[in-house]
Each structure stands twice: as C-alpha cells, then as structure tokens.
Amino acid sequence: MSILIKNIKELLQTRENNVTIVKGEDMKKLPTIQNAYVLIEHDTIVEYGKMEDIGDLEAEKTIDATGQIVMPAWCDSHTHIVYAGNREQEFVDRINGLSYEEIANRGGGILNSAEKLQNTPEDELYNQSAKRLMAVMKMGTGAIEIKSGYGLTLDAELKMLRVIKRLKQQFPAKVKSTFLGAHAFPKEFKDNPDAYIDLIVNKMIPEVAKEQLANYIDVFCEKGYFSLEQTERILEAGKTYNLVAKIHVNQFNAFGGIALGVKHDALSVDHLEEMNDDDIEALKGSNTMPVGLPSCSYFLSIPYTPARKIIDAGLPFALATDYNPGSTPSGNMNFVVSTACIKMKLTPEEAINAATINGAYAMGISNMYGSICRGKKANIIITKPISSYNYIPYAFGDNLIDKVIVNGMII
Numbered sequence: 001m002s003i004l005i006k007n008i009k010e011l012l013q014t015r016e017n018n019v020t021i022v023k024g025e026d027m028k029k030l031p032t033i034q035n036a037y038v039l040i041e042h043d044t045i046v047e048y049g050k051m052e053d054i055g056d057l058e059a060e061k062t063i064d065a066t067g068q069i070v071m072p073a074w075c076d077s078h079t080h081i082v083y084a085g086n087r088e089q090e091f092v093d094r095i096n097g098l099s100y101e102e103i104a105n106r107g108g109g110i111l112n113s114a115e116k117l118q119n120t121p122e123d124e125l126y127n128q129s130a131k132r133l134m135a136v137m138k139m140g141t142g143a144i145e146i147k148s149g150y151g152l153t154l155d156a157e158l159k160m161l162r163v164i165k166r167l168k169q170q171f172p173a174k175v176k177s178t179f180l181g182a183h184a185f186p187k188e189f190k191d192n193p194d195a196y197i198d199l200i201v202n203k204m205i206p207e208v209a210k211e212q213l214a215n216y217i218d219v220f221c222e223k224g225y226f227s228l229e230q231t232e233r234i235l236e237a238g239k240t241y242n243l244v245a246k247i248h249v250n251q252f253n254a255f256g257g258i259a260l261g262v263k264h265d266a267l268s269v270d271h272l273e274e275m276n277d278d279d280i281e282a283l284k285g286s287n288t289m290p291v292g293l294p295s296c297s298y299f300l301s302i303p304y305t306p307a308r309k310i311i312d313a314g315l316p317f318a319l320a321t322d323y324n325p326g327s328t329p330s331g332n333m334n335f336v337v338s339t340a341c342i343k344m345k346l347t348p349e350e351a352i353n354a355a356t357i358n359g360a361y362a363m364g365i366s367n368m369y370g371s372i373c374r375g376k377k378a379n380i381i382i383t384k385p386i387s388s389y390n391y392i393p394y395a396f397g398d399n400l401i402d403k404v405i406v407n408g409m410i411i
C-alpha cells in the first residue's frame with residue numbers, strides 16, 4: 001500500500017542517508033521541515049519535502065496531518081520484554097525498605113524471574129511477550145532490541161531466544177536479539193561461578209550461534225554479578241561466533257567495564273549510572289554508543305546517567321527503556337524522552353536524537369531506521385495536534401500519539 005501524509009505541521013529528523021550517528025554539539029540539532037509531506041510505498045519512505053513541492057503526488061491512502069508533528073518511530077535499543085509474570089511483590093518489598101540488592105541476595109530479582117520463566121511453556125511466554133511488543137508499538141516504538149537472560153539454563157535461554165525469533169517473524173517492528181546468559185549466577189553455581197562461565201562459553205554460545213538465535217552478546221558486568229575477567233572471557237567467546245558485544249556496565253559501580261567494552265568493540269555500553277572521568281576518556285575515539293536508561297533510574301531511585309557530561313565531552317548518546325520485570329516495568333519511550341529532559345537535562349533535540357537515530361545505531365540498524373530519509377523503512381509517529389516538538393517531553397505522562405506506522409503498516 002502507498003500512504004501520503006500531507007499538511008504536516010513539522011516533519012522532524014530529516015537526515016541525509018549518510019548520517020548514522022549524531023555526537024556532541026550536533027545532538028542539539030534536529031533537522032525539520034515545516035508544512036511538509038511524506039510519501040510511503042509499501043515498507044519504505046520514498047519521498048518527503050515541503051507541501052509547496054508536492055506536485056501531483058498521490059497515494060492509495062492519504063492522511064491529513066494538519067497541526068500534527070511527524071517524526072521517526074522510537075528505536076529502543078535495550079529491552080528484556082520476554083519474561084514470565086511480573087515482580088510486583090518485590091516492588092512492594094522495596095517500598096517497605098528492602099533494597100534491590102537485598103532482594104536479589106534473598107533469591108529474588110533475576111533468579112525469581114528465571115524460575116518463573118523456566119516453568120512457563122514457550123507458547124505462553126510468547127503470548128505474554130507479544131502483548132508487550134504490541135503495547136510498545138502503540139506507544140511509538142518501531143525498532144527494538146530484546147535480550148535473553150531470564151533462562152539461565154541452556155534450554156530456558158534457547159526458549160527465550162526462540163520466542164524472540166518468533167516475535168521477529170510475526171511483528172512488523174524491527175527486532176534485534178541479544179544473548180544474555182551472563183545475567184546472574186544460577187543458585188547451583190553459587191560456590192563455583194566459573195563453572196557457569198564454562199557452561200556459557202562451551203555450551204550456550206555455540207548452540208545459540210548454531211541456531212542463529214542472536215545478533216549480540218551481553219553480560220551484566222557488576223559487583224556481585226560478572227567480574228571484568230569473566231565478562232572478558234564471555235565477550236571473547238562471543239566474538240569467535242561473530243556475536244558483537246552490547247553490555248550492562250556501571251549500573252551500581254564504576255570499575256572499568258566501559259574500557260573493557262570499548263576494548264572489545266562493543267556496539268554499546270548501557271546503564272552508566274555511575275561514571276568517572278576514565279570512563280568518559282575510554283569512550284572518546286571509539287565506535288561504542290553510551291546508552292542511558294532513565295526509567296530504570298526512576299524506578300529504582302538510583303542516580304541518572306550523567307548524559308550532559310557525556311554529550312558535552314563530544315560523545316554520542318542514546319536512550320532506551322530497559323523494559324524488564326525487575327528494574328523497569330515500562331516500555332514507554334515517550335516517558336524515557338521526557339525523563340531524559342527533566343532529570344538528565346537533555347534538550348528536546350538531544351533527547352529525540354538519542355531515542356531515534358542514535359538508538360538505531362546502538363542496534364546496528366541506523367542505515368535503515370531512526371530518521372526520515374528516502375529509502376529508509378517507514379517507521380513513523382504522527383502526533384496529535386501540538387504546539388511544537390518541545391511539547392512531547394514537556395507534557396510527560398500524556399499520550400500525544402495519534403498514529404504509529406511500522407514497516408509501512410498503520411498500527
């Protein structure tokens with residue numbers, strides 16, 4: 001089908017084809033066209049421009065976007081949306097005074113989710129996850145990365161990754177998948193953690209690679225979870241199977257995880273709530289995208305990633321949800337963008353760049369997603385009539401979305 005969106009008040013993020021990442025000062029710029037149109041054919045943006053230049057363009061379906069803003073759909077580069085059940089009881093436990101760490105030490109946290117997932121049949125896990133994916137698409141997400149990591153056995157990790165593969169096949173959203181066997185140590189390995197690393201390296205990674213179930217490899221590199229040495233072993237094993245690193249680092253402690261990620265050509269290093277000057281230096285001159293997850297900081301009441309410092313150092317920055325049952329039970333990128341402006345002091349332009357083109361970069365897909373560009377995939381948000389794009393982060397909590405188009409389909 002072809003769709004012509006006409007009379008657009010403002011068309012955001014109109015970039016040249018060769019722009020696949022935006023850094024430093026450039027993040028303050030958001031190329032826009034006033035009074036614009038966009039033409040979509042099948043799954044592709046084929047033309048856009050000013051209304052005065054629309055000529056005799058026509059399409060099977062026309063959308064009149066008078067007063068409305070049109071922009072690329074959100075690119076959420078970090079989620080764990082395949083999980084079973086929820087952890088609302090731990091939420092209440094935290095309100096009553098327990099910390100995230102204390103809950104994990106009592107066998108809750110990631111191990112709680114792993115037990116639930118191990119006991120959930122694959123079809124049921126698919127159904128629960130599909131509902132979440134549909135819901136985030138309605139909130140404007142057109143491309144998403146999904147991690148394993150609540151299986152923690154070979155079978156359960158493969159079950160998760162097969163569910164991700166099914167989502168990839170069934171949904172119009174672009175889905176990238178990441179193997180996160182190193183999310184937590186299963187109870188059985190408490191006294192011999194390196195045996196779990198052996199299992200990941202010798203059994204899980206080869207099997208995941210054989211079935212072609214993952215694009216990326218992730219490790220929760222953190223005190224009490226996976227050490228720098230263990231992380232390095234896993235990244236090296238992943239590399240031999242062409243699994244590119246995208247890692248959890250610096251959530252609670254800064255001890256060199258970022259430099260390790262950069263050393264291993266990580267596509268992204270994510271969380272970064274705790275960062276020192278060495279971490280910033282390590283990112284300079286690298287191809288690694290720093291990714292902030294403000295909804296996680298909000299939900300756990302932990303520091304926000306120092307995004308200002310990162311961008312002011314001339315670096316790029318991306319935003320993602322971290323949607324998961326423990327630290328971020330929300331996949332709302334609109335809230336992420338607002339929170340980044342409110343709590344991290346990003347300008348609306350910086351936050352939108354971080355949640356579109358740079359999010360796409362952090363999934364390795366910014367040549368085809370994340371901006372309004374001829375030849376890119378038709379993943380588009382049409383807002384309700386609003387005064388300007390500043391209103392998107394300003395009116396936090398409001399649903400400002402009128403329509404979402406994913407892969408050329410109106411959702």
Ligand code: NIG
Nearest residue numbers: 109110220322324325326327
């Ligand atoms: O990204 N930090 C590690 N993993 C997830 C949360 C895991 C959980 O609590 O289930 C995160 O925040």
Ligand code: FE
Nearest residue numbers: 078080248322
């Ligand atoms: Fe995460």
